[in-house]
Amino acid sequence: MKPTVIKKESTLKRILRYVGRYPLSLCGSIVFAMITVAATLVVPVFFGDAIDCIVESGILWSELKDIFVKILIAIGAAAIAQWLMSLCNNRISCNVVRDIRKDAFDKLGSLPLQYIDTHSHGDTVSRIVADADQFSDGLLMGFTQFFTGVLTILGTIVFMLITNYKIGLVVVFVTPASLFVARFVANHTHKYFKEQTKCRGEQTAFAEEAIGGLKTVQAFAQEDENAQRFDEINNRLEKATMNATFYSSLVNPSTRFINNLVYALVALLGAFDVIGGVFTVGGLTKFLSYANQYTKPFNEISGVVTELKGAFVCAARIFELIDETEEVSDEGCEELVDTDGSVRLDDVSFSYVETKKLIENLSLTVHSGQRIAIVGKTGSGKTTLINLLMRFYDVNGGAVLVEGRDLRNLTRKSLRSHYGMVLQETWLKHGTVRENLKMGKPDATDEEMIAAAKAAHAHSFIKRMEKGYDTVLGENGALSEGQKQLLCIARIMLTKPPMLILDEATSSIDTRTELKISDAFGKLMEGRTSFVVAHRLSTIVHSDCILVMSNGHVVEQGTHAQLLGLNGVYAELYRGLD
Helix, strand or coil, rough: CCCCCCHHHHHHHHHHHHHCCCHHHHHHHHHHHHHHHHHHHHHHEEEEEHHHHHHHCCHHHHHHHHHHHHHHHHHHHHHHHHHHHHHHHHHHHHHHHHHHHHHHHHHHCCCCCCHHCCHHHHHHHHHHHHHHHHHHHHHHHHHHHHHHHHHHHHHHHHHHHCCCHHHHHHHHHCHHHHHHHCCCCHHHHHHHHHHHHHHHHHHHHHHHHHHCCCHHHHCCCCHHHHHHHHHHHHHHHHHHHHHHHHHHCCCEEEEEEHHHHHHHHHHHHHHHHCCCCCCHHHHHHHHHHHHHHHCCCCCCHHHHHHHHHHHHHHHHHHHHHHHCCCCCCCCCECCCCCCCCCCEEEEEEEEEECHHHHHEEEEEEEECCCCCEEEECCCCCCCHHHHHHCCCCCCEEEEECCCCCEEEECCCHHHHHHHEEEEECCCCCCEHHHHHHHHCCCCHHHHHHHHHHCCCCHHHHHHHHHHHHHCCECCCCCCCCCHHHHHHHHHHHCCCCCCEEECCCCCCCCCCHHHHHHHHHHHCCCCCCEEEEHEEEEEECCCEEEEEEEEEEEEEEEEEHHHHCCHHHHHHHHHCCC
């Protein structure tokens, strides 16, 4: 599966679509920007009048007082409008990033398991968190400076052309040269910003991997190797960041140089006009102020352009995630209700990679209430078979049926709600013990929850915890592996599903507790269709049927006694490896 490639133009359109969800804030930002610019532009007029008043009549406090009051009012209005504009811009920025993050996170729930298996978790987290943060900063700067910058440019052009159109035209035609300089630099920094975000995602992925496997790293004394690998990624990130920062930092001094030349040119031409009587001193002061205000937004917009380049790269990475191909829609599918648990695999073929076949022409019939054990060497297809039963993956050929109905015609939620699954790899969410146990059955009573915990032999250690069932667990729980597995078992015992999948469900539990759990599982599996993936073959000798898998095929099938009598693959596994 290839991620969707997003062009910069489409990225901009999509950002504007998100911004368009908040028309009131957007209109407020534009209105307050107009008030800010208008109040700012009128201040030089008052200062020019004050200077002309002093030059012509000397210091007349009665006249100057009125002018200064107008200046204070204009400055106050500009300050208040700018504050309100910032509030609107912050609201837009925060809401847009919230919406994009929500869409990206919601997308994770509809992505096929293949995407999660083939993409770094750290890079995915980096897109939703770090890239969204950087995009937010760039978007906020764009709104804050772009609106006022454009309006200031338009306003000063009008004032300059009215005051002295000849000098005004010189300023209008020369100053935009700074934008060409800014665009040239920004185009060359795009690749560095792209490399920067890529390295940051790689660094986040490696850090997550190193922290998650810290015990293994220390056990194999790989600290130095990990540090070297991190330093290598860190150095690439530092180099990309320095390049992006260096080249983007050229924009401001380059544009300021051009704008200062324009300012000097205006001062020189204006001085000649003052000597020729075309300008008053106050008029020249006013014109110079407008020339300065006209050039200033070009510097700001140039800076915004480079910031937006980096922001667009981050936004494109998030949109790539949002645009990933989803699972086949459940629209029009049936709900699975009150199943008897009969399962059939009809000539099933499946492979994770098209060029590498895994399961071919697998057929199997499981009757309601049967206990099916699945054994085989590593890579034989045991976990793949479980993935197909749960419809984490769809078959490439043939069909998997429950009660004679193709899984592809059933909604995933209704199908999975009829399965209880305990894996060798435990998972507990951040929350209380109570929340973890009731995850599959939120409406369960406390009595039902405690009964399930007792059946799983978890009640005793839960009661010894600081707050009992209200103790808050971390992401993986402050528990031993065995205790975590007991909680996962209790969670399934509480739901009492019609079908069970147990993938080495007691691997982290001591032998004495395992015997007790096996008895509880035996009661739980009565009348329920159960699929048990076992590595310790002694735990599945009483199964109704044992499937021996090899290279994606069921090579042997029967009861424990029947398979030993065949003296084949199962007998070899049982006698030599168990």
